[in-house]
Amino acid sequence: MTSRHVVLAAALLSVPALLLASLALGDQTVSRADLESLVDGSATEQIRMIVLDLRLPRALMALTAGMALGIAGAIAQAVMRNPLAEPGILGINAGAALAGGLVIVGLKGAGATLLPVAGFAGATLMAAAVFALSWRNGTSSLRIVLIGIALGSLAGAGSSFLIAFSDVADVQRLMIWLSGSVYAASWETLRLLAGWLVVPVALAGLAFRQLDLMRFGDDIAASLGQRVNLGRAFLILLCTAISGATVAACGLIGFIGLIAPHVARKMVGAGHARMIPASALVGGLLVMAADLIGRTVIAPAQLPAGIVTALIGAPFLGYLLWGRRHAAQ
Amino acid sequence: MPLNDNEAGSGLRLDKLSLGYGSRMIVEELDLKIPPQAFTVLLGRNGSGKSTVLRACAGLLKPKAGTVLLDGKPLARFTARESARRIAILPQGPVAPEGLTVSDLVRQGRYPHRSLFSRWSRADEEAVNEALELTGMADLREQPLENLSGGQRQRAWIAMSLAQQTEILLLDEPTTFLDLAHQAEVMSLITALVKSRRKTVVAVLHDVNQAARHADHIVMFKAGKLVQQGPPNIIMTREHVRRVFDIDPDIIHDPKTNAKFILS
Numbered sequence: 001m002t003s004r005h006v007v008l009a010a011a012l013l014s015v016p017a018l019l020l021a022s023l024a025l026g027d028q029t030v031s032r033a034d035l036e037s038l039v040d041g042s043a044t045e046q047i048r049m050i051v052l053d054l055r056l057p058r059a060l061m062a063l064t065a066g067m068a069l070g071i072a073g074a075i076a077q078a079v080m081r082n083p084l085a086e087p088g089i090l091g092i093n094a095g096a097a098l099a100g101g102l103v104i105v106g107l108k109g110a111g112a113t114l115l116p117v118a119g120f121a122g123a124t125l126m127a128a129a130v131f132a133l134s135w136r137n138g139t140s141s142l143r144i145v146l147i148g149i150a151l152g153s154l155a156g157a158g159s160s161f162l163i164a165f166s167d168v169a170d171v172q173r174l175m176i177w178l179s180g181s182v183y184a185a186s187w188e189t190l191r192l193l194a195g196w197l198v199v200p201v202a203l204a205g206l207a208f209r210q211l212d213l214m215r216f217g218d219d220i221a222a223s224l225g226q227r228v229n230l231g232r233a234f235l236i237l238l239c240t241a242i243s244g245a246t247v248a249a250c251g252l253i254g255f256i257g258l259i260a261p262h263v264a265r266k267m268v269g270a271g272h273a274r275m276i277p278a279s280a281l282v283g284g285l286l287v288m289a290a291d292l293i294g295r296t297v298i299a300p301a302q303l304p305a306g307i308v309t310a311l312i313g314a315p316f317l318g319y320l321l322w323g324r325r326h327a328a329q
Numbered sequence: 330m331p332l333n334d335n336e337a338g339s340g341l342r343l344d345k346l347s348l349g350y351g352s353r354m355i356v357e358e359l360d361l362k363i364p365p366q367a368f369t370v371l372l373g374r375n376g377s378g379k380s381t382v383l384r385a386c387a388g389l390l391k392p393k394a395g396t397v398l399l400d401g402k403p404l405a406r407f408t409a410r411e412s413a414r415r416i417a418i419l420p421q422g423p424v425a426p427e428g429l430t431v432s433d434l435v436r437q438g439r440y441p442h443r444s445l446f447s448r449w450s451r452a453d454e455e456a457v458n459e460a461l462e463l464t465g466m467a468d469l470r471e472q473p474l475e476n477l478s479g480g481q482r483q484r485a486w487i488a489m490s491l492a493q494q495t496e497i498l499l500l501d502e503p504t505t506f507l508d509l510a511h512q513a514e515v516m517s518l519i520t521a522l523v524k525s526r527r528k529t530v531v532a533v534l535h536d537v538n539q540a541a542r543h544a545d546h547i548v549m550f551k552a553g554k555l556v557q558q559g560p561p562n563i564i565m566t567r568e569h570v571r572r573v574f575d576i577d578p579d580i581i582h583d584p585k586t587n588a589k590f591i592l593s
Contacts, residue, residue, distance in 0.1 A: 223420075
């Protein structure tokens, strides 16, 4: 029990530590004296710009996006009753990518500013389609997973088709957005994303008992008085609102929704009252770290955070499968 | 039917109930009254519809036609939470999510008694403790479910249903994965719940002798039809058993309990 507390405390302390590191490290190192000069107001214009206008909103954006993806992942795993589920299974990523592609190719130059809107619309439409198509006198977790995968592949094929027949410059813009990055973060986008997330994240926090029960399967949940289909629809809506907005703001930062809930479960146990905040914490740390690594490791070139998380995520997925190779069921 | 007519309105009653999955009908036009505060066992071969009937009694399966009545009111008119405070069901071979302890599981039984913002109450805690005591799981409450034997896990699930504190308890093959000693424990637990707690228990069992020995009321199904019902000593006849199970049994008397014993 105490070792859990130590891990939790370390994770909590890592937030300010990573935040400071994100402010200090980069193309141009900002010294401790420079950071202190920001506090007492004697900083130079250049330091102010680098730290306050560029690095701080970017680090906070990474933190916010990671927290959102961690929560969305915890919801997805409970609703789909599958430890390998993540929001992407609802078709959110594929839908966002396809809509983004359509906008960039269809609208030529004007597309870039519309990308986030299109991404969110695509994600939402796709999740709605997955839910609607899996409805047959009610939904089931398994049908949602299967139809999500099928529709996701279909949308993926659509994206590939668009990419094959589009202008190279358009495709490059699309790919940069898709690879998931917080490089374009500004106070404005951060405010928009955070403002949008407040309500669904608060509702997800309140729904911990519903989430706890949903994992037991439809029969047990219904026999204990849960309105299974209504609850599932509501939680999928929350998951879509949270991860769709994050995809719109930052593109596809993969694997966080998968990894964060697992690490959180190890830290605080399986109950969602603690698991939801812990998933947010782990997700936020992971994306902040991924962005910091991505922009320092091969500086001055930058790796998008989404590529770094994939580099961590793929082996982690292998580790999960390896650990479960003897698991019953 | 040798039932008390004064109680016709109380407890569970099935009225011309037809059940099925998709276009496949399993049970047609079943009329059945579950005797209140007694132990009823549903018997029949695999696929005879007994589990389907049990699921319908808990509202887990919508009838194709007919009604399930609880105290004379259609079950469909109760909210999910209301009916979960009156009827608990333990399905066959339930699977728990990973990483739960026994007490995590049993505490889930309190779900229908709690509202969105209510905190864990003393009544909740007492219900959980009592359920753990009754099932003999109190010492194992902090154990992860994965570490338990099949019998212990089954008792943990029964404890969850007991924590729900319903007057009606439906059990689908509660003894299937248990060794003989644990089977006997579950049977005496059920008998105690009926005798001292005045609960109505309905169970699907495969062991006819367990049914003959412990049940107050037996309902025999064959291919979705009710064949016979009544107290075990009256309806456990060679002819009925032959018709329901397609075997040719000998029946003797258990000298200890005077219950009938079927040799197949």
